[in-house]
Amino acid sequence: MPxxxxxxQCPCGSGRKYKWCCGGxxxxxxxxxxxxxxxxxxxxxxxxAEVLGERIPPDRILEAFxxxxxxxxxxxxxxxxxxxxxxxxxNTELSRFTKWALDALSQSPDESMQKTAxxxxxxxxxxxxxxxxxxxxxxxxxxxxEGTETGRTPSDAELAWWALALNxxxxxxxxxxxxxxxxxxxxxxxxxxxxxxxxxxxxxxLVRAELIMGCGPxxxxxxxxxxxxxxxxxxxxxxxxxxxxxxxxxxxxxxxxLWMTKEGESPILNPQRWGSKMTDGGAGGAxxxxxxxxxxxxxRTDLQAQSAAxxxxxxxxxxxxxxxxKFEEGVLVAASPWLxxxxxxxxxxxRCMAAMKARRGRFTAxxxxxxxxxxxxxxxxxxxxxxxxxxxxPNQEFRFxxxxxxxxxEIEDVVLAGERGVVLFSCxxxxxxxxxxxxxxxxxxxxxxxxxxxxxxxxxxxxxGALRLLNKKVEAxxxxxxxxxxxxxxxIFPVVLTYDRVGESLYVSRWxxxxxxxxxxxxQAGVEAPLVLDVSSFEVFLSVVAHGEDPITLLERCLQADPxxxxxxxxxxxxxxxxxxxxxxxxxxxQDALVARIKQHFRK
Numbered sequence: 001m002p003x004x005x006x007x008x009q010c011p012c013g014s015g016r017k018y019k020w021c022c023g024g025x026x027x028x029x030x031x032x033x034x035x036x037x038x039x040x041x042x043x044x045x046x047x048x049a050e051v052l053g054e055r056i057p058p059d060r061i062l063e064a065f066x067x068x069x070x071x072x073x074x075x076x077x078x079x080x081x082x083x084x085x086x087x088x089x090x091n092t093e094l095s096r097f098t099k100w101a102l103d104a105l106s107q108s109p110d111e112s113m114q115k116t117a118x119x120x121x122x123x124x125x126x127x128x129x130x131x132x133x134x135x136x137x138x139x140x141x142x143x144x145x146e147g148t149e150t151g152r153t154p155s156d157a158e159l160a161w162w163a164l165a166l167n168x169x170x171x172x173x174x175x176x177x178x179x180x181x182x183x184x185x186x187x188x189x190x191x192x193x194x195x196x197x198x199x200x201x202x203x204x205x206l207v208r209a210e211l212i213m214g215c216g217p218x219x220x221x222x223x224x225x226x227x228x229x230x231x232x233x234x235x236x237x238x239x240x241x242x243x244x245x246x247x248x249x250x251x252x253x254x255x256x257x258l259w260m261t262k263e264g265e266s267p268i269l270n271p272q273r274w275g276s277k278m279t280d281g282g283a284g285g286a287x288x289x290x291x292x293x294x295x296x297x298x299x300r301t302d303l304q305a306q307s308a309a310x311x312x313x314x315x316x317x318x319x320x321x322x323x324x325x326k327f328e329e330g331v332l333v334a335a336s337p338w339l340x341x342x343x344x345x346x347x348x349x350x351r352c353m354a355a356m357k358a359r360r361g362r363f364t365a366x367x368x369x370x371x372x373x374x375x376x377x378x379x380x381x382x383x384x385x386x387x388x389x390x391x392x393x394p395n396q397e398f399r400f401x402x403x404x405x406x407x408x409x410e411i412e413d414v415v416l417a418g419e420r421g422v423v424l425f426s427c428x429x430x431x432x433x434x435x436x437x438x439x440x441x442x443x444x445x446x447x448x449x450x451x452x453x454x455x456x457x458x459x460x461x462x463x464x465g466a467l468r469l470l471n472k473k474v475e476a477x478x479x480x481x482x483x484x485x486x487x488x489x490x491x492i493f494p495v496v497l498t499y500d501r502v503g504e505s506l507y508v509s510r511w512x513x514x515x516x517x518x519x520x521x522x523x524q525a526g527v528e529a530p531l532v533l534d535v536s537s538f539e540v541f542l543s544v545v546a547h548g549e550d551p552i553t554l555l556e557r558c559l560q561a562d563p564x565x566x567x568x569x570x571x572x573x574x575x576x577x578x579x580x581x582x583x584x585x586x587x588x589x590x591q592d593a594l595v596a597r598i599k600q601h602f603r604k
Contacts, residue, residue: 044128044129044132044193045128045129045130045132045135045167045170045171046098046120046124046128046129046130046164046167047164047165047167047168048116048161048164048165048167048168049168050119050120050123050124051115051116051119051120051123051124052116055165055168055169056165056168058169058308058310058311058312059311061142061162061165061166061312062142062146062312064158064162065142065143065146065147065162066146066147066148066151067148067151067152068143068146068147068148068151068152068153068154069147069148069149069150069151069152069153070143070144070146070147070148070149070151070296071147071149071296071327072153073139073143073147073151073153073154073159074140074143074144074147074325074327074333074335075266075267075268075333076153076154076156076159077136077139077140077143077159078140078266078267078333078334078335078336079260079266079267080097080131080136080159081133081136081267081335081336081337081338082256082259082260082266082267082334082336082337083097083259083260084097084131084132084133084136085199085336085337085338086257086258086259086260086261086264086337094129094131094132094197095127095129097129097130097131098128098129098130098131101130101131101156101160101163102117102120102121102130102160103117104155104156104157104160105117105157105160105161106118107157108155108157108158110157113157113161116161116164130160130163130164130167131160131163132196132197133196133197133336133338134170134196134438135163135166135167135170136163136336137315137316137319137335137336138166138169138170138313138314138315139159139162139163139166140316140319140335141303141314141315141316142162142166142312142314144296144299144300144303144316144325145300145303145304145314166312166313169309169310169312169313170313172309172310172313173192173440173441173442173443174189174443176441176442176443176444177442177443177444177447179444180443180444180447183507183510183511183514184443184447184511185443186507187447187450187505187507187508187511188440188443188444188446188447189443190505190507190508191437191446191450191502191504191505191508192437192438192440192446194501194504194505194567195437195438195501196438198338198501199337199338199341200341200344200536202253202254202256202257202341202344203254203591203594203595204536204539204583204587204591205253205341205344205345206245206249206250206253206344206594207587207590207591207594208345208379208535208539209241209245209249209344209345209348210241210242210245210590210594211379211382211586211590212375212376212379213233213241213348213375215229215378216228216229216232217371217374217375218374218378218405220371220374221362222363223371232352232355232356235355235358235359236348236351236352236354236355237348237351238284238287239284241348242597244288244348245594246594246597246598246600246601247278247284247285247288247601248284248285248288249288249343249344249347249348250594250598251285251598251601251602252288252289252292252340252343253340253341253343253344254598256334256337256340256341257337259334259337267333267334267336267337268331268332268333268334269289269324269332269333269334270330270331270332271285271286271287271289271290271330271332272286272330274286274289277602278601278602279600279601279602289324289332290326290332292322292323292324292343292347293322293324293325293326293332294318294321294322294324294325294326295326296325296326296327299316299318299322299325302318303316303318309441315434315438315439316335317434317435317438317439319335319336319339320339320342320346320434320438321347321350323335323336323339323340323342323343345499345500346431349372349431352368352372353365353368356368356371369429369430372429372499373427373428373429374405374406375429376427376429376499376535377405377413377414377427377429378405380413380414380425380427380497380535380538381405381413381414383538383539383542383584383586384400384414384416384542385400386542386546386584386585386586387400387542387543387545387546387584388400388546390546390547390584390585392546392547392548393545393546393548394545394548394549394550394551397418397419397420397550398416398417398418398545398551399416399417399418400414400415400416400417401415401416401417401485401486403415411424411473411476411477411482411485411486412424412425412426412470412473413425413426413427413497414427414497415486416551417486417490418551418552420491420552421490421491421492421493421528421552422477422486422490422491422492422493423492423493423495423551423552423555424470424473424474424492424493424494424495425495425497425538426466426469426470426473426494426495426496426497427497427499428453428466428496428497428498428499428502429498429499430453430498430499430500430502431499431500432449432500432501432502436449437449450502450508451465451515452465453465453466453502454466454467454468454496454512454515455467455468455515455519455521456468466496467494467496467512467516467521467522467530468521470494470496470522470530471521471522474492474494474522474524474527475524477490477492478524489526490526491526491527491528492524492526492527492528493528493531493552493555494522494527494528494530494531495530495531495532495533495555496530496531496532496533497533497534497535497538498532498533498534498535499534499535500534501534502532502534504532504534504537504567504568505567506558506561506567506568506571508532509529509530509531509532509558510529512530512532513529513530516529516530528555528559529559531555531558531559531568533568536569537567537568537569537572539582539583539584539587540569540572540582541554541568541572542584543581543582543583543584543587544572544576544581544582546584547581549575549576549581553575554572554575554576557571557575558571
């Protein structure tokens, strides 16, 4: 059989080019399996190339956006984002939005759009999205960088069409990684994809932030007393962190959940009107909103300064610092509720780092990294103590081993011990910056970051990667360094516990285990494969254990789970189908108090 050229018509009769049809599926059995598994990569997007046989050239996309009104276009896309986020089931909404977009194309007066919608319905593999978080940001970036003040307002059908066109380029990131294994490519793709289209619980995030920031780091010169810690918060937030959360961060996060709902309004904010709703007149509230806003001219300049990947892709990283865009005095538009919620976990962290750097002298960005690590470890210990106090906690079989923070008696940051095994939780507060994951330039760059985080070899300046440090802790246990508190023959479950969603996918744990086998780390007898949990999964884990679940059984289920389950949280849900067990009483009390305080600051 003669070889078919990649640009020739596919012999299957589809009418598409071979490279976009059967040729795109050609390869090894392993590659086919990889493609089937990787539902979270670019193949999850519906594209125009599936129908047209080739991409729309970048110049044509740029030319189209140069004819659009930048403000009207940006606002409409922001409304799409808010409507997509603020539903109870995001997966259902992604599907509903795809149907809505195809209906808009079908009803367009443009015949090519009508044919595109029909072709997608007939040929495209179902279960994929047209509008999703990543492409919405790419559309917004084009509106800002290419749109004009005198352009026209695009129809919804046009925006759906150009979303399809950009989806062809949004997945170019996955074309890198030729030197990686199929497993490494999958790990990179999942880490990237799991950063998008994720709506968390803003109240849980607020409570977590409050508990982390409640007290200063012990034994730190200049910050250990409550007065010194309050002074630092004044420098970072202009008030105490609790006041900042009650008056500013909390209300905005809760308000963002109402955008584009029946009860709410569009994601357009007026700082003065926002401030007027506060009982104290709200000058601080207006200042807060403006501090989260980037001027349209600055946003445009920043985007145009970026090199455009594939000639058209500029990922708006500045949105993660400035989720609001200022089009004119009194008009701020929120790019998406996702970006507002991002401030709950990362925004206050960034303000603290800036305040620390501003102190100069012996205080640097690295100072804040160390301080936040201590605050995070203390938070995790507090949750463990709270869980152990609950009446249903299985304290006949398990106990948390107390130790002083960073002291000589410390076995690991958090240690859960029982007859059936010992769990070593190593708390890591390092953040993945946007350039490292959402806007990563290649799969290799993301895999390199993960490799550095978990397996970096120690040198004079750094102690080593998280799993290398855990390996040292296990070696100390096996050498009997902690007897009689902990037997050297204990069955050990090593867990890396991260503040950020570094290893949320169970695939990451599987990949790391194979890496460890190659390097001979954590291979001691009686040591289970490592798991990587983010802090929200740790909170759920402690809560269900506090309600009487066996912690070793939960971890064993994660180790045995099909990685297609994707996350630890999903594994727990399949075992403990009771959402009421997923929140510690400490969280419920703090949540009720927080909501009550927020209401006090606003006029009825």
